[in-house]
Amino acid sequence: MRRSALAVLFLCGLAAAADFQSQWPKGVERPWAGPEYWANPLQDWRVKDGRLECIAAGGDRNVYLLTRELSSARGDLGMSVKLGRLESDTGLLKEGFVGFRVGVRGAFRDYRDSAVRGYGLNAGLAWDGRLFIGRHGDSKVTIQPPLENIELRLSAEPAGDAYRVVLQAFDAAGSKVAEERRDVPAAWLVGGLALVCSSGPVEDSPPPAAQIDDPGFAAKRGTQRGGTLRFWFRDWNVSGSKVTAHDDRAFGPILFALHTLSRKVLKLTAQMAPVRGEVRLEVASVSGWRRVGAASIDPLARTATFRVPNWDDTRDTPYRVLYTMADSTGRPRDYTYQGAIRRDPVDKPEIVVAAFTGNNDLGFPHADVVRHVSHFKPDFLAFTGDQIYERVGEYGIQRTPVETAVLDYLRKWYIFGWEYRDLIRDIPAVCLPDDHDVYHGNLWGAGGRHAEGEGQKGQDEGGYTMPAAFVNAVQRTQSSHLPDPYDPTPVEQGITVYYCPLLYGGVSFAVIEDRKWKSAPKQFLPKADIINGWAQNPAYDAARDGDAPGAELLGPRQIEFLERWAADWSGGAWMKAVISQTLFANVATLPKGARSDAGTAKLPVAQPGEYIEGDEKVADHDSNGWPQGGRNRALRAMRKGLAAHISGDQHLGST
Numbered sequence: 001m002r003r004s005a006l007a008v009l010f011l012c013g014l015a016a017a018a019d020f021q022s023q024w025p026k027g028v029e030r031p032w033a034g035p036e037y038w039a040n041p042l043q044d045w046r047v048k049d050g051r052l053e054c055i056a057a058g059g060d061r062n063v064y065l066l067t068r069e070l071s072s073a074r075g076d077l078g079m080s081v082k083l084g085r086l087e088s089d090t091g092l093l094k095e096g097f098v099g100f101r102v103g104v105r106g107a108f109r110d111y112r113d114s115a116v117r118g119y120g121l122n123a124g125l126a127w128d129g130r131l132f133i134g135r136h137g138d139s140k141v142t143i144q145p146p147l148e149n150i151e152l153r154l155s156a157e158p159a160g161d162a163y164r165v166v167l168q169a170f171d172a173a174g175s176k177v178a179e180e181r182r183d184v185p186a187a188w189l190v191g192g193l194a195l196v197c198s199s200g201p202v203e204d205s206p207p208p209a210a211q212i213d214d215p216g217f218a219a220k221r222g223t224q225r226g227g228t229l230r231f232w233f234r235d236w237n238v239s240g241s242k243v244t245a246h247d248d249r250a251f252g253p254i255l256f257a258l259h260t261l262s263r264k265v266l267k268l269t270a271q272m273a274p275v276r277g278e279v280r281l282e283v284a285s286v287s288g289w290r291r292v293g294a295a296s297i298d299p300l301a302r303t304a305t306f307r308v309p310n311w312d313d314t315r316d317t318p319y320r321v322l323y324t325m326a327d328s329t330g331r332p333r334d335y336t337y338q339g340a341i342r343r344d345p346v347d348k349p350e351i352v353v354a355a356f357t358g359n360n361d362l363g364f365p366h367a368d369v370v371r372h373v374s375h376f377k378p379d380f381l382a383f384t385g386d387q388i389y390e391r392v393g394e395y396g397i398q399r400t401p402v403e404t405a406v407l408d409y410l411r412k413w414y415i416f417g418w419e420y421r422d423l424i425r426d427i428p429a430v431c432l433p434d435d436h437d438v439y440h441g442n443l444w445g446a447g448g449r450h451a452e453g454e455g456q457k458g459q460d461e462g463g464y465t466m467p468a469a470f471v472n473a474v475q476r477t478q479s480s481h482l483p484d485p486y487d488p489t490p491v492e493q494g495i496t497v498y499y500c501p502l503l504y505g506g507v508s509f510a511v512i513e514d515r516k517w518k519s520a521p522k523q524f525l526p527k528a529d530i531i532n533g534w535a536q537n538p539a540y541d542a543a544r545d546g547d548a549p550g551a552e553l554l555g556p557r558q559i560e561f562l563e564r565w566a567a568d569w570s571g572g573a574w575m576k577a578v579i580s581q582t583l584f585a586n587v588a589t590l591p592k593g594a595r596s597d598a599g600t601a602k603l604p605v606a607q608p609g610e611y612i613e614g615d616e617k618v619a620d621h622d623s624n625g626w627p628q629g630g631r632n633r634a635l636r637a638m639r640k641g642l643a644a645h646i647s648g649d650q651h652l653g654s655t
Contacts, residue, residue: 018245020068022236025326026050031407032274035250035335038064038115040223041395042274042414043407051234053086054197057227058395060220062101064115064194066249068238070103072190075241077102077156081195083125084148086230093147096199096229097136099124099167100154103206104192107215111249112365112418114192116393117220119212121188122196122205123154123167127229131167131180134188136202141178143169150177156189156242163189193238199227215362220394254279254321254337256417258481260428261344262502263571266308269481270321270337271417272297274407277323279304283341284318300406300469301476307484313344339425344504345379346572351505353577354378354423357385357648361392361412365419373423379505381427384648385434385581387478388412399439399466406473409439413477428504430511431478434581434649435622438464438471442533442622444520445513447555448491456532462520468493482511486561491516499558501565508573510565510643514580514624514634517555521621524548533622534596542619546628553584553630559637566641576641582649584635586625589615623650 024034029048032039039045044056045063054061070077083098104120106113123133129142143150149172156165162183169178188206200222211217252273259268270279278296282289295304304321320338327333345351354373363369390397392412399405417424435443446462458465472495479498490496497516502509521530525548528535535542554562566576590597592614606612624631638645 018068018243020065020236020238020243020245022052022234023327023329024050024052024234025330027330028326030274032252033063035252035273036065036067038066038251040064040116041393041408042411043398043404051232052195053232054230055086056225057096057199057230058225059200059222059227060196060198062194062196062198064104064118064192065238066111066115066251067245067247069111069192069244069246070189070242071244073242074158074186076158077189077238077240077242078154079193079236079238080151080153081233081236082149082151083231083233084150085146086232089228089230091228093127093145094199094228095127095201096197096227097122097124097126097132097202098197098229098231099152099195101194101196101205102154102156103188103190104194105190105212107213107217108363108365108367110365110367111192111246116361116364116415118192118194119206120191120194121184122202123165124196125150125152125169126202131169131178132202133165133167133180133182134184134206135182135204138182139178139180141180143178148172156240158186159183162186189242195233195236197229197231198222199229200224219362223395225396251418253323253325253335255414256421256424257321257337257339258424258429258431258478259341260430260481260483260502260504261311261313261341262483262504264309264311264313265483266311266341267306267481267483268308268319268321269303269305269477270295271413271477272302272304272323274302274410275323275325277325280322281306281308282320282322289320298473298476300403301473301480302410303476303480305476305480311341315343317341342379342426342428346506348379348505351380351507352376352378353380353382353646355382355384355646355648357383358651359383359387359416359419360389361415364415370420370423378423378427380507381423381429382579382646383429383431383478384579384646385432386436386649387416387431387433389436390439397439402467402469405439405466405470409470409474410477430482430502430509430579432511432513432579432581433474433478435515437478438474439466440464443515444518445491445516446520447517447552448493448495450493460520460522460530460532462523464493464495468495471495487557499561501561501568503571503573506572506574508565508568508571508576508641510562510576510578510638510641512554512558512562512578512580514554514582517552517558518624519548519551519553519627519630521548521551521626524551524627530621532596533620535619535621536595542621542625546619546621546626548627549629551627551630553624553627554634559633562634562637563640566637566643576643578638578643578645580624580645580647582622582624583645583647583654584624584631585654586618586620586623586650587652587654588618588620588623588650590618592616594618620650
């Protein structure tokens with residue numbers, strides 16, 4: 001007899017000195033610096049005609065070099081770059097600087113953390129024409145405008161226990177026009193390298209080491225939009241015995257991939273950088289690599305999705321995703337991303353599912369989470385929502401135009417994939433967009449309609465505040481690798497659906513969307529005075545007054561799907577489980593009299609064994625305790641299949 005069990009888990013090589021030279025391709029225009037770089041933020045930079053351009057002014061716009069790093073070994077460093085103002089900019093410059101950042105590091109000593117929110121020693125050309133190394137204002141020599149076709153050269157070499165840093169500026173004719181020197185601690189020249197174009201106050205750098213090492217310092221300051229500095233860069237050169245090469249850290253153009261395997265059908269979505277063209281999928285065979293599919297890159301979501309029927313699910317099969325892109329010399333080069341599609345574990349007595357929810361980035365890159373989850377050797381991954389939050393990676397949020405908003409989202413989504421790609425490379429995964437993924441605080445989808453109003457007002461009215469094109473792009477990135485939807489008919493505005501059955505390891509999963517049809521409580525409970533899901537009227541009793549005729553949770557289409565799925569035990573299914581964004585109950589408590597969860601961040605954290613006194617049960621209508629009638633219809637359908645329920649969002653461990 002099989003054990004009917006479903007276990008759910010909640011939750012450098014040797015460096016050698018290596019020169020580097022940037023070679024941004026001519027004749028190419030794209031919003032992506034290339035696989036050797038990480039741009040902050042993505043949408044504010046572009047490659048155009050052999051240059052890297054900062055096209056949107058703001059605080060701390062920077063491009064981090066992923067494949068080179070300064071070691072702690074004693075040695076020397078040389079860097080140079082050519083730069084100038086964008087041709088369209090002719091007004092007076094205000095506060096800011098352009099130039100280098102060296103010794104970049106974040107709180108977690110991981111190059112990804114350093115790339116996203118690292119700090120280091122700034123050295124460059126300020127808006128007033130003065131060179132500086134860490135401290136603006138030391139130099140009395142100024143370069144006269146216009147600041148065009150300037151070459152900056154930085155060198156560093158040991159000077160006793162410290163390092164002597166020299167920064168020089170040359171004009172287009174190659175004549176030196178300014179120089180600045182400073183001795184700095186050796187510790188300042190350990191870490192990453194970046195180019196910077198920053199509008200705003202030029203603060204002293206780097207911050208104290210103790211401050212950088214504090215994870216609480218990770219929320220980066222000074223990333224506001226606006227200003228006057230928009231510069232181009234080309235011919236960035238890095239050399240010296242302190243420079244170590246890490247070519248394996250290149251990220252892109254194939255960033256990561258998600259896949260599922262169900263009833264001998266493989267679905268795989270490759271997440272691409274902002275590039276165009278065709279992507280190929282190949283699998284290993286006895287005669288070498290064999291092509292099984294080709295797909296065009298979606299122009300908005302930047303995804304390539306493959307569907308391969310008649311998959312041999314009895315064995316592990318290596319795969320690789322290929323994309324051909326011209327390198328800096330103009331010659332085509334094949335880039336690959338490799339993994340393995342595991343066999344369907346139908347003979348295992350226990351299937352281990354690792355479930356994730358609410359993936360903020362304050363612990364980015366969450367290497368400890370990946371390590372601990374890997375210990376349990378999960379067979380299946382369930383990302384139940386909020387894979388990103390609006391604040392992820394700093395630099396605010398952009399909602400318009402749609403193309404820019406999607407790039408803003410993609411940068412945050414790329415951070416998610418950067419964290420978990422070592423898991424999702426080989427392990428099948430479900431990924432469900434939730435409210436923050438589509439730039440909502442709370443989402444009552446109301447059948448896909450457009451929400452009237454912005455922000456919280458729009459959310460409370462029900463529907464989607466972001467355009468349908470944005471919502472669909474988010475769904476393509478996160479869920480296009482799921483099995484074919486049960487009924488693919490879009491909802492209002494042409495917003496697509498993805499609810500579906502999935503059979504893996506003998507476990508029959510129902511993947512449902514518990515936001516898309518959900519009714520807005522403010523519309524159905526006017527006497528409760530709902531704001532952001534919380535009743536402001538103290539006379540309102542959710543248990544007594546909270547059910548509203550006509551209010552929907554899953555909608556008739558998904559109830560029909562659950563009824564049929566619950567009765568279908570074909571294909572060797574021995575257990576059933578539902579995967580959705582949030583639980584079908586509300587278990588939250590708050591201090592007596594609280595009318596929202598706005599103050600939870602300031603509440604004391606209970607110590608092990610401690611019980612918080614004075615709290616009372618509360619009704620958060622963002623949970624799927626609302627609406628009760630729709631919730632009960634869903635539970636009755638699920639119960640027919642004796643299904644477990646895997647969900648997240650409410651940030652409370654609930655069984």
